[in-house]
Amino acid sequence: xxxxxxxxxxxxxxxxxxxxxxxxxxxxxxxxxxxxxxxxxxxxxxxxxxxxxxxxxxxxxxxxxxxxxxxxxxxxxxxxxxxxxxxxxxxxxxxxxxxxxxxxxxxxxxxxxxxxxxxxxxxxxxxxxxxxxxxxxxxxxxxxxxxxxxxxxxxxxxxxxxxxxxxxxxxxxxxxxxxxxxxxxxxxxxxxxxxxxxxxxxxxxxxxxxxxxxxxxxxxxxxxxxxxxxxxxxxxxxxxxxxxxxxxxxxxxxxxxxxxxxxxxxxxx
Numbered sequence: 001x002x003x004x005x006x007x008x009x010x011x012x013x014x015x016x017x018x019x020x021x022x023x024x025x026x027x028x029x030x031x032x033x034x035x036x037x038x039x040x041x042x043x044x045x046x047x048x049x050x051x052x053x054x055x056x057x058x059x060x061x062x063x064x065x066x067x068x069x070x071x072x073x074x075x076x077x078x079x080x081x082x083x084x085x086x087x088x089x090x091x092x093x094x095x096x097x098x099x100x101x102x103x104x105x106x107x108x109x110x111x112x113x114x115x116x117x118x119x120x121x122x123x124x125x126x127x128x129x130x131x132x133x134x135x136x137x138x139x140x141x142x143x144x145x146x147x148x149x150x151x152x153x154x155x156x157x158x159x160x161x162x163x164x165x166x167x168x169x170x171x172x173x174x175x176x177x178x179x180x181x182x183x184x185x186x187x188x189x190x191x192x193x194x195x196x197x198x199x200x201x202x203x204x205x206x207x208x209x210x211x212x213x214x215x216x217x218x219x220x221x222x223x224x225x226x227x228x229x230x231x232x233x234x235x236x237x238x239x240x241x242x243x244x245x246x247x248x249x250x251x252x253x254x255x256x257x258x259x260x261x262x263x264x265x266x267x268x269x
Contacts, residue, residue: 049178051193057234060241061248062184066157067216073127073151075253076218076246078239083131086144090130097126102152107167121163122155137200143230147239148223157217164188164214167221171212180209182233186244188214191233199227211236215247 069076074096080089095101102123103114131147133139140146154160171177171192182191190212197206205228212221220243222236245251 047179048181049193050181051232053232055180055182055233055237057237057241058183059238060183060185060244061250062189063187065216065248066187068156069153069216069218069247071247071253072255073125073153073218075255076220076243077127077129077149077151077256078147078242079254079256080131082242083147084144086133086135086139087131087147088134090132094129095127097128097152099123102126107170117163117166121159123152123159123163124155125153127151137202140199140206140226141202141204143227145224145226145231145235147235149239149243150221150223151243152219154217154219160214160217160219161188163219164212167212167219171210180233182211182237185211185237185241186213186215191237193233195228204229207231209233209236211240213240213244215244218247220244 080087099115099118100111103111103118105114108114108117128148128150131149133144133146135144152160152163154163168190171190174194176196177192177194180191180193182189190210192210192212194208195205196208198204199206206225207228208223208225209231210221210223211233212219214220220240222240222243224231224236226235242251246253
């Protein structure tokens, strides 16, 4: 089991993710979202925080191959079958990305910036999937976490490195985010949290966590949202490590039910 129930995102403008994982969070936070972080790079400006529930996630490979993977993002992503039985897919917000969805995402200040950088980085594929506990906020109050996974595939490592640097800059500039202690993973990694808002109508503090990593020509982000008393970085990191294992070929990777084919015409050439 990847996501442990009792173990235990980014603020764009007010509408970062208006659905899926963050529907509950948006209702609670009034549309103000997060994410921020920690990098293994020398220009890290954050102070690393030890969470009240210390990280125990040790799976995965720190360092290792920095090579090009031909795997599709949908195959590399975590599947519903790899999560506990109380999870379901938020179907409307799970899809293969296009240039339009990528360039208009929280990564960029404008669609034009997104279009220009997508071409510069030579992104060739992308996928996002949202998972939610069937009991929604009620289950979050007992320790379940909402999960959002993003996978970006580039033509080569250099494009992925440039995209990684851009994402890290974005994380470092996010108000309220904290770098958290976590075990390294892949070629580059980062771990963050943001404490903000309450879970549903309760008085329980809500927390976002994000574990980002780069493996070769891939950049991956795993985000969770849940009740602070139960959460730490581990659910996000455990899923990230499982995805990295797929990219390394040490964990079975299965193409899920067919979804629309992404369209990044010419950007990887």
